[in-house]
Amino acid sequence: xxxxxxxxxxxxxxxxxxxxxxxxxxxxxxxxxxxxxxxxxxxxxxxxxxxxxxxxxxxxxxxxxxxxxxxxxxxxxxxxxxxxxxxxxxxxxxxxxxxxxxxxxxxxxxxxxxxxxxxxxxxxxxxxxxxxxxxxxxxxxxxxxxxxxxxxxxxxxxxxxxxxxxxxxxxxxxxxxxxxxxxxxxxxxxxxxxxxxxxxxxxxxxxxxxxxxxxxxxxxxxxxxxxxxxxxxxxxxxxxxxxxxxxxxxxxxxxxxxxxxxxxxxxxxxxxxxxxxxxxxxxxxxxxxxxxxx
Amino acid sequence: xxxxxxxxxxxxxxxxxxxxxxxxxxxxxxxxxxxxxxxxxxxxxxxxxxxxxxxxxxxxxxxxxxxxxxxxxxxxxxxxxxxxxxxxxxxxxxxxxxxxxxxxxxxxxxxxxxxxxxxxxxxxxxxxxxxxxxxxxxxxxxxxxxxxxxxxxxxxxxxxxxxxxxxxxxxxxxxxxxxxxxxxxxxxxxxxxxxxxxxxxxxxxxxxxxxxxxxxxxxxxxxxxxxxxxxxxxxxxxxxxxxxxxxxxxxxxxxxxxxxxxxxxxxxxxxxxxxxxxxxxxxxxxxxxxxxxxxxxxxxxxxxxxxxxxxxxxxxxxxxxxxxxxxxxxxxxxxxxx
Numbered sequence: 136x137x138x139x140x141x142x143x144x145x146x147x148x149x150x151x152x153x154x155x156x157x158x159x160x161x162x163x164x165x166x167x168x169x170x171x172x173x174x175x176x177x178x179x180x181x182x183x184x185x186x187x188x189x190x191x192x193x194x195x196x197x198x199x200x201x202x203x204x205x206x207x208x209x210x211x212x213x214x215x216x217x218x219x220x221x222x223x224x225x226x227x228x229x230x231x232x233x234x235x236x237x238x239x240x241x242x243x244x245x246x247x248x249x250x251x252x253x254x255x256x257x258x259x260x261x262x263x264x265x266x267x268x269x270x271x272x273x274x275x276x277x278x279x280x281x282x283x284x285x286x287x288x289x290x291x292x293x294x295x296x297x298x299x300x301x302x303x304x305x306x307x308x309x310x311x312x313x314x315x316x317x318x319x320x321x322x323x324x325x326x327x328x329x330x331x332x333x334x335x336x337x338x339x340x341x342x343x344x345x346x347x348x349x350x351x352x353x354x355x356x357x358x359x360x361x362x363x364x365x366x367x368x369x370x371x372x373x374x375x376x377x378x379x380x381x382x383x384x385x386x387x388x389x390x391x392x393x394x395x396x397x398x399x400x401x402x403x404x405x406x407x408x409x410x411x412x413x414x415x416x417x418x419x420x421x422x423x424x425x426x427x428x429x
Numbered sequence: 430x431x432x433x434x435x436x437x438x439x440x441x442x443x444x445x446x447x448x449x450x451x452x453x454x455x456x457x458x459x460x461x462x463x464x465x466x467x468x469x470x471x472x473x474x475x476x477x478x479x480x481x482x483x484x485x486x487x488x489x490x491x492x493x494x495x496x497x498x499x500x501x502x503x504x505x506x507x508x509x510x511x512x513x514x515x516x517x518x519x520x521x522x523x524x525x526x527x528x529x530x531x532x533x534x535x536x537x538x539x540x541x542x543x544x545x546x547x548x549x550x551x552x553x554x555x556x557x558x559x560x561x562x563x564x565x566x567x568x569x570x571x572x573x574x575x576x577x578x579x580x581x582x583x584x585x586x587x588x589x590x591x592x593x594x595x596x597x598x599x600x601x602x603x604x605x606x607x608x609x610x611x612x613x614x615x616x617x618x619x620x621x622x623x624x625x626x627x628x629x630x631x632x633x634x635x636x637x638x639x640x641x642x643x644x645x646x647x648x649x650x651x652x653x654x655x656x657x658x659x660x661x662x663x664x665x666x667x668x669x670x671x672x673x674x675x676x677x678x679x680x681x682x683x684x685x686x687x688x689x690x691x692x693x694x695x696x697x698x699x700x701x702x703x704x705x706x707x708x709x710x711x712x713x714x715x716x717x718x719x720x721x722x723x724x725x726x727x728x729x730x731x732x733x734x735x736x737x738x739x740x741x742x743x744x745x746x747x748x749x750x751x752x753x754x755x756x757x758x759x760x761x762x763x764x765x766x767x
Contacts, residue, residue, distance in 0.1 A: 188605060188609060188764075208609075209611050211609075213606075215606060215609070217602065218602055218603075218605075218606045219601035219606070220606075236607075236610040237610065237611060238611070
């Protein structure tokens with residue numbers, strides 16, 4: 136698989152903080168690479184260095200083996216976490232503006248259809264809803280028929296329907312062999328969309344691989360969930376690792392039948408017992424901690 | 430209600446105090462204002478009238494006249510009568526007085542200040558002085574001031590209309606989005622210049638035509654020359670606006686910087702009054718301002734029928750300023766707010 140993007144030993148220092156601390160990875164052609172991490176982990180700074188918006192303090196980014204240059208600008212599509220658009224323009228005029236900035240072009244009517252903007256073309260961009268606006272920003276990111284697309288938290292603030300709709304759009308982009316680099320807070324999103332992920336914390340990559348490989352490498356257990364109201368034991372009494380998360384108690388174990396037997400032996404009601412496999416969210420919390428970040 | 434007021438009041442004060450560029454600017458402006466006013470208005474009482482005075486010596490003896498004791502008149506010694514008479518005709522000097530026999534004065538009958546001075550001279554009790562109408566006079570005050578008003582409008586539109594908008598684009602992240610495309614800084618700047626230029630030319634032509642129709646004014650030169658001069662002047666001022674906005678991210682700071690540029694230009698470039706007889710430093714400062722050259726060239730074309738070649742010095746100054754402002758603006762241009 137050809138490497139499209141390569142980050143080599145990236146460092147980025149601001150006056151009061153080192154935001155990126157020695158980040159290196161490669162992204163293969165046609166894959167979706169997810170960059171995950173808690174707030175302040177350095178994801179957006181890293182992505183903006185990859186996009187050529189920020190210069191690294193040291194290190195370099197290569198696009199198809201070459202430093203970022205005009206070819207990259209022509210062939211990359213970018214959707215920032217938040218983007219202002221020119222006031223008083225309609226959706227159609229905004230698309231025309233960005234269409235005019237590239238020599239590479241997508242089929243505009245296909246793009247409008249793909250991003251479901253047909254009914255909004257004459258709408259003032261200031262009057263779009265959150266989901267409509269995100270679709271427009273994605274259309275702008277795709278307007279040059281990019282070979283690599285950067286999506287920085289594209290579904291933050293969207294309702295579940297809009298988020299699912301957005302996932303479908305990204306699946307379509309992937310299907311066209313376009314490389315996608317995605318940052319997100321949503322673990323389910325990363326699991327569904329990404330072929331490879333990197334989890335960042337304190338400016339460093341602390342885990343990297345395919346979601347399935349990472350889960351297999353870090354966990355060999357499952358989680359038994361019970362409502363707190365049915366729970367009256369301590370971890371010592373039950374003999375398993377127990378975690379209380381608000382209204383729920385979670386027991387992690389490799390021996391499901393043994394754990395269930397122990398619960399029954401202690402008279403715990405299993406009426407509302409749920410058994411689930413480990414998720415990316417478990418991995419994320421295990422690697423980055425559960426404490427609230429400042 | 431008071432609690433809510435105090436909460437918002439406190440938050441706004443903290444925002445202001447922590448925005449160092451705005452805070453610094455708000456401290457710097459009063460100091461600059463005091464310094465500027467001191468430079469312009471320091472010294473004895475500010476004269477209201479400008480009277481050019483040919484040599485007042487005759488065979489080694491100084492000629493006196495009670496009119497010379499009049500307060501609030503700036504008597505400017507001159508030696509070149511022909512040039513000064515032309516300045517009288519163009520409202521740059523209110524009167525030319527030559528007390529050597531036969532004592533004479535030159536006046537523009539269309540000048541309100543000239544009329545008042547004439548009355549003061551007549552009532553001063555001195556020996557009679559012969560009245561001469563300056564050749565080529567007939568240029569009214571409105572003829573002289575109209576290019577200034579049009580130039581001032583061009584200045585405000587170009588500086589604020591471009592500089593402010595670019596700062597807003599940078600602050601809200603639109604420039605950052607454009608930066609992610611193949612768009613170059615020079616292409617962005619050129620598009621801003623042409624867009625504002627077309628707008629300001631249309632507005633200026635409209636105002637010119639309407640004013641000409643409503644009140645009429647003197648226009649003895651070529652329209653093409655005037656259009657070229659106005660175009661170049663506008664481009665120079667748009668480029669200056671872009672230079673100011675090249676790195677600024679605060680609208681308050683941008684507003685302050687633009688005011689710092691526009692106010693001295695409005696006062697020193699000859700929009701309302703001529704800089705004749707003012708301090709050399711002020712005249713030097715005026716010559717560094719694009720509006721000065723725009724107005725000098727426009728007045729020469731409109732009032733005296735100068736050709737494009739005859740205002741080549743001003744055209745060259747405007748072209749040089751445009752190149753300097755644009756080059757610096759493109760070199761310093763910053764897409765991102767941070």
